[in-house]
Amino acid sequence: MSTDRTLRDFAELIRSGDVLPAERRAPGPLKIGVDLGTANLVLAVLDAANRPVAGTTYRSTVVRDGIVVDYIGAVRAVREMKAALEERLGEPLIRAAAAIPPGIHSGSTKAIGNVVEAADFELAEIVDEPAAAARFLGIADGAVVDVGGGTTGISVLKGGEVLASFDEATGGTHMTLVLAGARGVSFEEAEAEKLDPAAERDVFAVIRPVADKMASIVARFLEAYPDLDSVHIVGGACSFSDFEQVFAKQTGRRIVKPAEPLLVTPLGIAMFPQATGEK
Template identity: 45%
Template sequence: MTERADDRLSRVAEVVRRPDHSAASFSGDPVVGVDLGTADVVLLVLNHSGEPVLGYLEWAEVVRDGVVVDFVGARRILRRMVDQAEQSLGRKIRTCSTGYPPGTDPDLSVNVVRDADLKIDAVIDEPTAAALALGLSDGIVVDIGGGTTGISVLQGGKVQYSADEATGGRHLSLVIAGANKISYDEAERRKRAPGGAEFLNVVRPVIEKMASIVEAHIRGIDTSLPIILVGGTPQLAGFGEIFEESLGRKVSIPSESLFATPLGIALAGIKTPSNPNGAAVPALSR
């Protein structure tokens, strides 16, 4: 992970959290990426140099196990974000890129995007997107999202191995809710708040289990490859230390790990003279 990549992720977080969602002026068509996750929907707008211009995040459970379970809800959220972005930018958004977890059908996200009246720039698998955002060509990307953990080994910028496990931040929230006799929504909110680390002891066994699941997948894989944790769940303060200790290998977590995959999805849509189709990803013919 390069310092530049980490800085750019911080700037993504900054535009997403900007209360008025105002956009700095820029020329050329906006480059837009859409990530439909199990916990949230993220839409990012970049300029042609890959600089974040605008961003939206909405907590919503429209996807489960890599499958869009609430098509109408997903479409409605996406369209609302696009309408807001168009207002801020003062121009139309006609195209965007989207992603999919390896081993799932890319058309599930593509159909939501098309139904929201957008054409597709690029379709990219999520770990390749995260690696693109991190400037990583060789390494192990572990994406711990809301409902799933994706483990991908990249070599030469290509995914060589990938697996998906049904564990994620949702399980931490369930344990916090049970231990504190509070609702799931309340647990989810308090976990994400700045004081979330107070729950570390309660969720420690879940984090250790996540690490042991990951360990089983990467056992025997080149130990010189860096391990990067992305997705929202590693944002819990203290998560990395427990995970590292259980895994027995060093890991790094970008400052705003939740945005690595959405940023990479958006970056995949940038077309250059030497790369007229955007990132070299499958299913680009759409």
């Protein structure tokens, strides 16, 4: 199954609240990815063959730029999402992985893990967000940019290993702040307008300087890797239709954006190796 098809199937499971029937799942324990984003929390449930089984999202402000700023709120939100999925599935969810932006402080990494464990999961691993996205996309060699709510993370991979990573505190939240200032409205009103598909063209005209800044950050980082022809971009903040054009112009490289870019990283997080040595 193609990655875009998998993403669309997962998005439909979230939208509908359905689950993949047990008879269609690969035998083995379910795997869970916990994506604690600045604007969105996502829980992804996969079967042993890494096929989407169920998922849910939650708009939240408990994390900022990869740092848990409301620990109690984060634990409560993840517990509620876990309980809702367990009710749909009719079985407990046990092992989960989480992710962090590249280069985050070790204390913040520990806090992310603590949230997952406090929500009654066994912590399987903590992975860099762009590396998780690369795992889902099947990228062994190339560059992955994860444009989240609070940060833009970049990872360069070779032979499946991360050669270099970088993270800049510029993301979707900064787009909303620019839009709020231009419109003279509250952050919440600007966020609602940013997420309105009918307003996309007008919104992007205002927030394009933020996208230009993100693209320039990526372009500078990739100057050390002139042989990289393609850059894969994921994350909710890159959902605008014209986003790829801005990055292509700034970087001079082919930009690849999958369907449902917000959901790439949580699916990659959930694709952690099983204890049996699955690779």
